[in-house]
Amino acid sequence: MIRFEHVTKRYAERGDALRDVSFTLEPGEMAFLTGHSGAGKSTLLRLIGLLERPTRGRLSVAGQDLGALGRRQIPLHRRRVGMIFQDHRLLPDRNVFDNVSLPLLAAGMHPRELGKRVRAALDQVGLLRLEHALPTSLSSGEQQRVGIARAVVARPPVILADEPTGNLDPALSREIFHLFERFHQVGVSLLIATHDLELIATQGHRTLRLHQGRLVADSGNW
Amino acid sequence: MAGRSNTRRPALRRQPSSPSGPKAGPKASQKSGRQPGHNPARGRPQSRVGTRREPPWLGRLPGRWLGNHLQAGADTLRRLLRAPLSTGLTVAAIAIALALPAALRVVLTNLEQISANWDQDAAMTLFLRPGVDEQRGAELATQLQARADLDTAILISRQQALAEFRAYSDFGAALDHLTDNPLPVSLLLYPAAPYLVPGQALGQESEQAANTAPPATRDLSSDQPPVHAPVDLERLASELEALPEADFVRVDALWLQRFAAILALLRNAALLLAAVLGLAVLLVVGNTIRLEIEHRRAEVEIMSLVGATPALIRRPFLYIGAWYGLLGGLGAWLLIAASVLLLHAPVERLTGLYDTRFDLHGLGLAESLILLAAATGLGIVGGWIAVGRHVRQLEPR
Numbered sequence: 001m002i003r004f005e006h007v008t009k010r011y012a013e014r015g016d017a018l019r020d021v022s023f024t025l026e027p028g029e030m031a032f033l034t035g036h037s038g039a040g041k042s043t044l045l046r047l048i049g050l051l052e053r054p055t056r057g058r059l060s061v062a063g064q065d066l067g068a069l070g071r072r073q074i075p076l077h078r079r080r081v082g083m084i085f086q087d088h089r090l091l092p093d094r095n096v097f098d099n100v101s102l103p104l105l106a107a108g109m110h111p112r113e114l115g116k117r118v119r120a121a122l123d124q125v126g127l128l129r130l131e132h133a134l135p136t137s138l139s140s141g142e143q144q145r146v147g148i149a150r151a152v153v154a155r156p157p158v159i160l161a162d163e164p165t166g167n168l169d170p171a172l173s174r175e176i177f178h179l180f181e182r183f184h185q186v187g188v189s190l191l192i193a194t195h196d197l198e199l200i201a202t203q204g205h206r207t208l209r210l211h212q213g214r215l216v217a218d219s220g221n222w
Numbered sequence: 223m224a225g226r227s228n229t230r231r232p233a234l235r236r237q238p239s240s241p242s243g244p245k246a247g248p249k250a251s252q253k254s255g256r257q258p259g260h261n262p263a264r265g266r267p268q269s270r271v272g273t274r275r276e277p278p279w280l281g282r283l284p285g286r287w288l289g290n291h292l293q294a295g296a297d298t299l300r301r302l303l304r305a306p307l308s309t310g311l312t313v314a315a316i317a318i319a320l321a322l323p324a325a326l327r328v329v330l331t332n333l334e335q336i337s338a339n340w341d342q343d344a345a346m347t348l349f350l351r352p353g354v355d356e357q358r359g360a361e362l363a364t365q366l367q368a369r370a371d372l373d374t375a376i377l378i379s380r381q382q383a384l385a386e387f388r389a390y391s392d393f394g395a396a397l398d399h400l401t402d403n404p405l406p407v408s409l410l411l412y413p414a415a416p417y418l419v420p421g422q423a424l425g426q427e428s429e430q431a432a433n434t435a436p437p438a439t440r441d442l443s444s445d446q447p448p449v450h451a452p453v454d455l456e457r458l459a460s461e462l463e464a465l466p467e468a469d470f471v472r473v474d475a476l477w478l479q480r481f482a483a484i485l486a487l488l489r490n491a492a493l494l495l496a497a498v499l500g501l502a503v504l505l506v507v508g509n510t511i512r513l514e515i516e517h518r519r520a521e522v523e524i525m526s527l528v529g530a531t532p533a534l535i536r537r538p539f540l541y542i543g544a545w546y547g548l549l550g551g552l553g554a555w556l557l558i559a560a561s562v563l564l565l566h567a568p569v570e571r572l573t574g575l576y577d578t579r580f581d582l583h584g585l586g587l588a589e590s591l592i593l594l595a596a597a598t599g600l601g602i603v604g605g606w607i608a609v610g611r612h613v614r615q616l617e618p619r
């Protein structure tokens with residue numbers, strides 16, 4: 001589903017954030033991405049979401065070489081990749097429903113048609129009753145679940161999460177991972193960057209470890 | 223790492239595109255049945271919601287497109303009206319910037335209307351020497367009317383002149399004390415058309431006369447040669463002044479010539495003013511929208527993140543520009559309509575003094591529509607300029 005071939009990402013100011021990274025994530029696979037802060041986890045996820053482009057190497061998602069995608073095809077690609085962030089990135093002046101509906105609006109769906117889809121996504125993360133609440137009135141865990149609902153509402157085949165539980169206590173973190181597990185079970189490919197080594201250990205999924213931009217380990221047991 | 227993927231094979235069975243997987247098929251359908259909201263499968267038959275993913279809406283595309291735009295336009299207007307003060311200030315700035323060139327245009331239209339009336343009778347007045355009596359004046363009138371370059375010559379007697387003077391000036395009472403009529407006999411002369419109309423036509427036609435072939439050749443070449451060469455009003459005036467009975471000739475048309483030159487100048491000034499103030503409108507709208515984008519930066523970024531096209535990201539801001547432009551245009555129109563209304567009575571009084579029938583015109587329908595369209599267009603362009611840079615910043619590097 002996701003294929004990195006000798007991918008390097010260099011920032012002019014900082015040098016290489018990713019160095020010669022190669023791996024393949026199969027369709028429907030769920031994997032964790034770990035490593036110290038600054039190891040390049042966010043950079044790797046941003047490359048997959050085509051928020052940035054690799055300096056060198058080849059990167060393809062669902063068989064599509066991202067280097068071959070022009071400016072006009074980027075939006076389409078992003079609709080097929082759901083992204084979740086540590087800081088949620090919700091719009092504070094829009095209620096939960098409106099926040100979750102953004103990907104559908106981006107895909108050109110008429111506002112009148114998207115209610116069902118948005119509520120289904122909210123139902124999955126257990127927030128149906130909060131659809132009219134503003135994100136700022138929610139707890140951190142609830143906000144993260146809104147972010148997850150937004151990532152899955154358009155039913156992308158790939159979900160990327162960048163330290164989704166970074167701010168959450170262990171119980172809430174487990175809840176979030178439980179959600180991911182359920183998406184995994186319905187066939188979504190997931191790549192989750194996290195520091196939460198304990199949780200990773202209990203889950204027994206594949207783990208990719210980055211160290212200073214290099215992929216240094218690829219297993220569930222490192 | 224290739225070996226890795228082999229050990230990961232089981233995951234493949236849950237892959238949506240292979241529903242034939244021996245175990246995952248029923249399991250997945252069971253799951254998705256319970257969670258209708260999440261089904262990444264494309265074309266998985268049992269998913270009710272999934273079949274809605276590609277509705278046959280291609281046929282209703284124009285309707286949907288229009289609906290989306292109407293929605294965006296209405297949303298944007300509602301947003302603008304939620305901040306009436308800042309919206310009002312921006313709209314007022316645009317309205318004033320647009321009203322100035324539009325007002326100049328109105329002034330020009332009215333002045334042109336006046337000069338058009340004058341053009342019709344490019345008259346000149348020949349004042350006779352004080353000693354010349356009315357009988358001689360009448361003879362002269364008959365004589366002059368025979369000239370090819372004059373159409374009509376009308377005798378104005380001294381009494382007529384005095385009566386007219388009394389009627390159209392404020393000296394009526396003073397004139398009552400005069401025992402003697404100080405006014406001379408005069409002739410009102412109408413040159414035969416075609417004559418050189420002062421201003422643009424004068425320039426063009428004299429150039430033509432100077433640059434093109436001599437009259438004889440022109441007569442041969444054209445089917446209908448002119449009856450006579452266009453009358454040069456200035457030369458005619460000096461010829462008439464040379465008559466022994468003549469005192470002096472007043473060519474109203476000469477004044478008209480200067481007037482036309484002023485009009486031409488004003489027309490150029492109006493264009494320049496329109497260009498400069500159009501630029502001002504662009505700047506006002508552009509800057510307002512730049513601030514708006516700054517304010518909604520998070521929204522723009524997230525829309526881009528979730529796969530909105532640049533067109534969709536631009537859309538609300540272009541609508542803001544359009545609304546600002548349109549509202550500013552309406553404001554300018556109202557300013558002008560109000561001014562015309564206010565000036566109507568004074569102008570009527572003024573033109574009454576000159577015995578001219580003159581209607582003060584505001585903006586016509588076509589001009590009003592052009593004003594509104596140009597204003598809206600400027601708003602959209604201003605929005606486009608402001609939003610373009612930000613949209614480019616969203617592109618991956």
Ligand SMILES: Nc1ncnc2c1ncn2[C@@H]1O[C@H](COP(=O)(O)OP(=O)(O)O)[C@@H](O)[C@H]1O
Nearest residue numbers: 011013014017036037038039040041042043044
């Ligand atoms: N936009 C950027 N510009 C310059 N350097 C960056 C940028 N993003 C990340 N980096 C650098 O790249 C390296 C990897 O960063 P990041 O991918 O955010 O690591 P992680 O998410 O694992 O903490 C860091 O050294 C960071 O400073």
Ligand SMILES: [Mg+2]
Nearest residue numbers: 041042043162
């Ligand atoms: Mg990071």
